[in-house]
Each structure stands twice: as structure tokens, then as C-alpha cells.
Amino acid sequence: MARELMLSGCAAAAQAAKLAQVEVICSYPIRPYSAIMMELAKMVANGELDAEFIHGEGEHAQLSVVLGAAAAGARALTGSSGVGVTYAFETYSPIAGGRIPLQMMIADRALDPPGDFGSEHTDAMSTRDQGWLLGWAETPQEIFDNSLINYRVGEDHRVLLPQMVCQDGYFVSHIPGKVVIPDQSQVDEFLPPYELPHPLDPKRPVSHGPQIRPDQGTVMDMQRAQAMLDAPAVIAEVIDEYNRTFGRNYSPFVEEYMTDDAEIGLFIMGAHTMTARHAVRHLREQGVKIGLVKLRFVRPWPTQEVAQALSKFKAVGVVETSTSYGGAMRGGNLLHEVRASLYEVAQRPLTTSFMAGLGGEMVPLKDFYYMADILSKAVKDGKTKKTVYWVGFEAED
Amino acid sequence: MAIAVKTQNLPPIKLIRNVPKEEYYVPGHRTCAGCGPALQYKLVAKAAGPNTIFIGPTGCMYVANASYLCTPYTVPWMHAQITNGGAIASGIEAAYKVLLRKGKRTGELPNIIVMAGDGGTVDIGLQAMSAMMYRAHDVLFICYDNEAYTNTGIQTSPTTPYGANTTFTPPGSAIPEGKTLFPKDAPQLVIGGHPAVKYVATASVAYPVDLINKVRKGLNQQGPAFLHIHCPCPKGWKFDEAKTIEIARLAIETGMWNMYEWEDGVYRYQFRPKKYKPVREYMKLQGRFAHLTEAHIAKQQAFVDAKLKVHGIPVEVPAPAPRTQQ
Numbered sequence: 001m002a003r004e005l006m007l008s009g010c011a012a013a014a015q016a017a018k019l020a021q022v023e024v025i026c027s028y029p030i031r032p033y034s035a036i037m038m039e040l041a042k043m044v045a046n047g048e049l050d051a052e053f054i055h056g057e058g059e060h061a062q063l064s065v066v067l068g069a070a071a072a073g074a075r076a077l078t079g080s081s082g083v084g085v086t087y088a089f090e091t092y093s094p095i096a097g098g099r100i101p102l103q104m105m106i107a108d109r110a111l112d113p114p115g116d117f118g119s120e121h122t123d124a125m126s127t128r129d130q131g132w133l134l135g136w137a138e139t140p141q142e143i144f145d146n147s148l149i150n151y152r153v154g155e156d157h158r159v160l161l162p163q164m165v166c167q168d169g170y171f172v173s174h175i176p177g178k179v180v181i182p183d184q185s186q187v188d189e190f191l192p193p194y195e196l197p198h199p200l201d202p203k204r205p206v207s208h209g210p211q212i213r214p215d216q217g218t219v220m221d222m223q224r225a226q227a228m229l230d231a232p233a234v235i236a237e238v239i240d241e242y243n244r245t246f247g248r249n250y251s252p253f254v255e256e257y258m259t260d261d262a263e264i265g266l267f268i269m270g271a272h273t274m275t276a277r278h279a280v281r282h283l284r285e286q287g288v289k290i291g292l293v294k295l296r297f298v299r300p301w302p303t304q305e306v307a308q309a310l311s312k313f314k315a316v317g318v319v320e321t322s323t324s325y326g327g328a329m330r331g332g333n334l335l336h337e338v339r340a341s342l343y344e345v346a347q348r349p350l351t352t353s354f355m356a357g358l359g360g361e362m363v364p365l366k367d368f369y370y371m372a373d374i375l376s377k378a379v380k381d382g383k384t385k386k387t388v389y390w391v392g393f394e395a396e397d
Numbered sequence: 398m399a400i401a402v403k404t405q406n407l408p409p410i411k412l413i414r415n416v417p418k419e420e421y422y423v424p425g426h427r428t429c430a431g432c433g434p435a436l437q438y439k440l441v442a443k444a445a446g447p448n449t450i451f452i453g454p455t456g457c458m459y460v461a462n463a464s465y466l467c468t469p470y471t472v473p474w475m476h477a478q479i480t481n482g483g484a485i486a487s488g489i490e491a492a493y494k495v496l497l498r499k500g501k502r503t504g505e506l507p508n509i510i511v512m513a514g515d516g517g518t519v520d521i522g523l524q525a526m527s528a529m530m531y532r533a534h535d536v537l538f539i540c541y542d543n544e545a546y547t548n549t550g551i552q553t554s555p556t557t558p559y560g561a562n563t564t565f566t567p568p569g570s571a572i573p574e575g576k577t578l579f580p581k582d583a584p585q586l587v588i589g590g591h592p593a594v595k596y597v598a599t600a601s602v603a604y605p606v607d608l609i610n611k612v613r614k615g616l617n618q619q620g621p622a623f624l625h626i627h628c629p630c631p632k633g634w635k636f637d638e639a640k641t642i643e644i645a646r647l648a649i650e651t652g653m654w655n656m657y658e659w660e661d662g663v664y665r666y667q668f669r670p671k672k673y674k675p676v677r678e679y680m681k682l683q684g685r686f687a688h689l690t691e692a693h694i695a696k697q698q699a700f701v702d703a704k705l706k707v708h709g710i711p712v713e714v715p716a717p718a719p720r721t722q723q
């Protein structure tokens with residue numbers, strides 16, 4: 001029987017790992033993700049989970065240990081936050097390029113300087129072009145579900161890619177929410193045992209990662225790109241099965257809220273979606289024609305789905321919780337992708353971005369009302385004034 | 398929760414004619430003629446046999462071996478970054494432990510061998526190597542020491558000897574000796590701080606039977622072991638490629654390289670010369686030392702003498718005292 005528990009995002013992530021029966025885990029302490037490892041360490045110590053729990057000597061080692069383990073044929077899990085995510089950077093491409101489908105659980109944290117415990121998506125977002133599946137959750141339930149879904153998608157032989165399963169630090173990672181935990185047997189049916197096509201096994205010798213000629217490099221890059229192109233169909237298929245098996249209701253890539261007849265829209269991912277949804281409901285009560293589109297996967301980027309969802313608005317505000325210093329939009333990363341997705345659309349909405357939730361700042365209702373105001377004005381004026389607003393830190397527009 | 402799954406006992410061999418005929422590191426690779434590291438690879442692979450997984454951090458034994466999607470390894474092999482040989486090996490070992498425990502693999506825990514250069518062992522790879530030793534993984538970590546970052550074009554590494562001319566320590570009027578520092582001592586680093594390690598040894602391509610037996614001893618250990626193998630590199634050290642073995646032997650005869658085993662806290666020495674030759678005899682055959690003055694060579698001699706004393710090896714060659722004149 002499925003159980004219903006109140007769990008933080010970290011505890012929910014650990015429950016997912018336990019039900020996925022991960023076999024090798026590698027830890028290193030950094031807040032806030034470390035709470036996932038604390039939970040897993042207890043499970044291993046109590047004999048609830050039969051896994052090797054390895055204390056990595058840093059995040060670079062964490063990723064390397066799980067790479068070795070997953071290449072040898074074990075389901076492997078690691079995780080990190082903030083500067084830990086960037087410390088491991090060398091390893092991301094070899095893992096994705098080696099097509100080793102391990103999982104990394106991220107609870108976001110701002111990068112230094114200065115030392116900041118707060119959540120910000122820049123840590124994991126900075127890895128987005130290495131060939132990892134990458135997406136955010138809004139609630140502990142969603143992080144639990146995303147973990148199982150990602151294992152299944154990443155390990156599918158049509159995909160074979162590593163997965164970064166992200167949750168906002170504290171807002172999701174440390175605030176308990178209702179989580180429905182299915183039975184082991186149900187999970188076993190959904191998630192077959194980990195199987196790599198060519199594991200390291202002296203009975204069937206293979207070489208992993210030999211040098212190549214430059215002209216072979218393009219071919220391998222194209223294969224990695226193709227895996228990302230093939231992933232969406234598998235994601236859709238797996239999420240459909242997940243919804244049916246576990247009684248959930250996820251859209252694979254973008255979820256819409258109150259978008260019917262909406263004129264302005266917020267485009268957002270992760271924890272602050274919850275507040276945004278409340279703001280949208282309140283504004284609707286006041287007659288503002290606003291809707292919300294939540295993004296579930298940054299990689300693979302759902303170009304069509306984003307274009308379709310956003311082209312029904314007259315103006316869209318992209319909520320950015322990551323930085324792209326000097327980028328084309330002068331703010332975060334998402335607006336680049338949003339504008340690129342809309343390029344082919346005949347009736348493009350106006351777009352701008354709102355830097356919000358950086359450094360772990362809350363994004364209260366009033367911030368979303370401010371965004372709605374700016375978007376409404378843009379609709380009236382038929383143009384946006386600029387591509388980025390630093391919400392709460394600029395003089396009123 | 399880790400359970401012992403290795404019961405193998407690879408027997409020692411007595412004579413060169415007992416060396417296994419089977420090759421697990423086969424011809425066709427692209428190492429230089431006379432390459433010391435390639436020679437030791439062949440011997441290590443023979444010693445370990447077919448139930449083996451190699452981890453190859455970036456370096457000559459990756460780039461010159463595993464070129465253009467062809468590799469000379471007939472056992473499983475995995476590239477590691479130059480940074481993380483120890484960590485990847487840890488993960489492979491952990492995976493095998495859990496997979497064997499769960500019945501997902503059968504047989505013995507494979508021999509897991511990291512084949513790292515000196516850079517991949519005591520410089521950029523030090524952290525991963527040390528952590529693997531500390532965590533007691535059942536892995537044999539081999540440092541094939543060619544005393545430089547050779548694959549990148551012969552740059553100084555922490556094991557490059559004092560006075561060597563490398564592309565990052567060229568001798569010049571301001572710095573006449575080239576490299577001014579004395580090398581890190583790889584086996585002593587391992588012995589000094591890793592309680593899980595029970596076996597550390599040095600070896601040389603000059604003595605293949607000894608090398609094979611040390612590999613086997615290391616592999617028979619439950620837990621981590623470390624081998625430091627002296628591997629002359631004709632290209633990097635600038636000597637005639639026909640002289641690899643001669644140079645390797647001279648290193649031992651002059652005390653530039655010491656052959657020993659450290660087992661459970663006890664040292665045993667091998668191939669200790671009755672009388673050490675002066676280091677000059679070793680250095681004069683190599684272009685990397687060609688620029689050195691007598692004073693520089695004396696400084697190297699003094700370093701070797703002091704090191705031999707630390708090891709409790711009597712110094713029988715009268716060492717020329719360093720001259721004061723610079």
C-alpha cells in the first residue's frame with residue numbers, strides 16, 4: 001500500500017533513491033543537499049538499503065566514484081549544491097559523453113562570492129550544455145517523482161544520459177510537504193534493474209573512453225546531441241506510464257495554470273512556482289487575465305511545447321533564478337531559450353525577464369504583482385521597455 | 398557491510414622463463430621506441446592476468462596507447478581524467494562489491510589496477526589516490542614514474558629530479574640548473590598516512606621478475622596497495638632508446654632509485670649494490686642533465702646520500718662535497 005508522509009524535499013529524494021535501490025552512493029558535505037545523504041547514510045547503516053556508501057573527498061571525486069560504479073554496472077547516485085556542483089565540473093562531460101546514466105540530486109545554492117547558503121539555480125544551470133537531463137521540481141512530491149522518472153528515462157537504451165534532478169535549496173529541500181510513497185513492488189515494475197550495454201566486466205572486455213581523431217569527435221558529439229533529441233519522446237512515454245501507474249498528473253515538459261484566455265503569462269520553474277500560482281489566482285479574482293507556465297525540463301529544452309504554451313499570451317515574463325552575466329538578455333539564462341523557442345512563431349508575445357529569488361531571496365506575492373503590472377503595461381504600450389528587471393532592487397518602473 | 402570476496406593467490410615466479418606467455422597488453426600501440434612505461438604495462442598485465450580491470454588516467458599510457466578508438470588492452474579498461482584515477486577505481490570496486498553481494502555478478506572480485514603517471518599520482522591526481530588509499534578500496538594503484546609530464550611535452554612534475562631540463566624548467570643564465578627543487582617521495586607519501594595500506598613497493602623495468610612478483614603481491618592483498626615503478630622515458634630524458642634497461646639499472650646502482658617493499662610496517666630491500674656508483678654515471682647518459690655543472694651534480698649526490706641514510710642503507714661511495722662556488 002502506498003503511504004502518505006510529510007517529508008522535506010531531501011527526505012523525499014532519499015526515499016526515491018531507496019525505492020530505486022541505488023547500489024553505490026557517494027557523498028560530500030555541503031548544505032543544503034547534504035540532508036539527502038544524511039538520510040541515505042542512516043538507511044544504509046540500518047540495513048534498510050543495501051548499497052555501498054562512499055565518502056568522497058570532494059565533489060569531483062563524488063562524480064568520479066559514481067562514474068566508475070555506473071560504468072561497472074551499478075545504479076549510482078550522488079548529489080551536491082552550489083560551489084560543490086561547480087567543483088566537479090571536469091567530470092560532467094566525460095559522464096554524459098560516456099553515456100553513463102547515473103543520477104545527481106541537486107539542492108540549489110548560490111555560488112560564491114560571498115558565502116551564501118541561499119538557493120539560486122545558477123549552480124546546476126551552469127552545467128546545462130554538457131549533455132545531462134536537467135529539470136526542477138516544485139514540491140517534495142515532485143522531486144520524489146522526478147527522481148524515479150529520471151532514472152527510468154536516463155537508463156533507457158534509447159537515451160543513456162546522466163540526470164540532474166534539481167530542487168530549490170530550503171524552499172523545497174527543507175520544507176516538508178505531503179509525499180505519497182508507493183510500494184517497492186510498484187516501483188520495481190516501473191523501474192527495471194540498471195543495465196548498461198557495455199559494462200566493465202572481465203568476462204566481456206571493453207574499453208571505455210579511448211582517444212579519438214578529430215573527425216571522430218564530431219560523430220560522438222552528434223550522437224550525444226541525438227540522445228538529447230531522442231529523449232523527449234521517451235520522457236513523454238515514461239511520464240505517461242508513471243502517471244498511470246502511480247496516479248499522478250504530470251505534463252512531461254510544461255504545465256499550464258489558468259492560461260485560458262490569458263493575455264499575460266509568467267514562465268517559471270522550481271519552488272517559487274507555488275507562490276506564483278497563488279499570485280495568479282488572486283490576480284484573476286481581480287480580473288487580470290494572467291496565466292502561468294511551469295517548466296519541468298531545461299534539458300532537453302522543450303522548444304515546441306514552450307512555443308505552443310507561450311504563443312497564446314500577448315506578453316510573457318520569464319522568472320529567472322540564475323545569472324548569465326553579459327548574456328544577450330542581460331539577465332538570466334531562460335529568456336535566451338524562450339526567445340529562441342518563439343522565433344518561428346508568427347504571432348510572438350512580448351517577452352521580458354524578472355530576476356527574482358537570487359541568493360536565496362524569497363519571491364513574495366507582491367513581487368509577482370509587480371511583474372504582472374509590468375506585463376500589463378507592456379501589452380498596453382505594445383512593447384517592453386527592457387529585457388530584464390531586477391525585481392525589488394530597481395526603482396519602480 | 399563490505400565483505401571479502403577476493404580469495405585469489407597469484408603465485409610468485411622464480412625465473413624470467415616462468416613469465417606468463419599470454420599478453421593482455423598487445424602490440425600496435427603508439428608509444429616511443431624504448432618506452433619504459435609501455436614495457437612495465439606489458440609486465441603488469443601479464444602478472445595480473447585476465448580477471449583484471451585497468452583504469453588509465455590521462456597521460457602517455459592513455460594517449461599513446463588508446464589512440465583513434467584502438468586500445469592495446471585485452472582486459473576491460475577505462476579512461477580516467479588525469480585527476481581522478483583513484484576515485485573512478487573506488488567506484489568500480491564498490492560496484493563490484495555490491496553486485497557480487499547481490500548475485501548480479503559471479504566469480505571473484507576482479508583485479509582493479511590504476512595505471513597512473515607521476516602527475517596522475519602525486520600532483521593533480523594526489524587527492525583521489527590518497528582518498529582511495531584511506532578508504533581501503535581493494536585496488537592496486539601503480540605509479541609508472543617517467544619523472545615528468547611527458548605526454549604534454551616533457552614538463553616538470555613533482556617527481557622530476559633536481560637539475561632536469563624540462564620544457565617548464567629550461568636552464569638559463571638566471572636559473573642555470575633548470576629544475577631547482579627535489580622530488581616528492583611517492584611511496585613515502587602513501588606509507589606515511591594511510592592506515593589501510595599494508596603493501597607498498599618500488600619496482601623497475603630493469604628487473605621484470607621482481608616487478609611481476611610485486612604486482613602479484615599487491616593484488617593478493619585484501620585492500621589497497623601501491624607500486625611505484627621506475628620507467629625511463631627516452632624521449633623525455635633524452636637518451637638512446639636502446640638504453641632503457643641500462644639506465645633503469647644504473648638508477649638503482651647509483652642510489653637514484655631504491656628498490657624496496659614495505660609490508661605491514663617492515664621494509665625489505667632488493668638489488669642493493671655492495672658499493673653505490675656516483676650519480677654522475679647515471680646522469681651523464683641523459684640529455685636532461687647535460688647542462689649541469691659539477692656543483693649541481695654534487696648537490697644531487699648529497700641528496701641521494703641523505704636519502705640512502707634515511708632508508709638505513711649504508712653509503713659506501715665517498716660523496717664529493719658540494720663546492721661552495723656557484
Ligand SMILES: Cc1ncc(C[n+]2csc(CCOP(=O)(O)OP(=O)(O)O)c2C)c(N)n1
Pocket residue numbers: 090434455456457458478479480513514515516517518543545546547548549554
Ligand atoms: C585536468 C587536466 N589538466 C591537464 C591535462 C593535460 N595533460 C594531459 S596528459 C598530461 C601529462 C600527464 O603526466 P603524467 O601523469 O606524469 O603521465 P605521462 O604523460 O608522463 O605518462 C597532462 C598534464 C589534462 N588532460 N587534464
Ligand code: SF4
Pocket residue numbers: 427428429430431432433434435457461543547548629630631632633
Ligand atoms: S614520451 Fe616517454 S613515456 Fe611517453 S610514449 Fe614516449 S617514451 Fe613512453
Ligand SMILES: [Mg+2]
Pocket residue numbers: 456514515516541542543544545546547554
Ligand atoms: Mg609522467
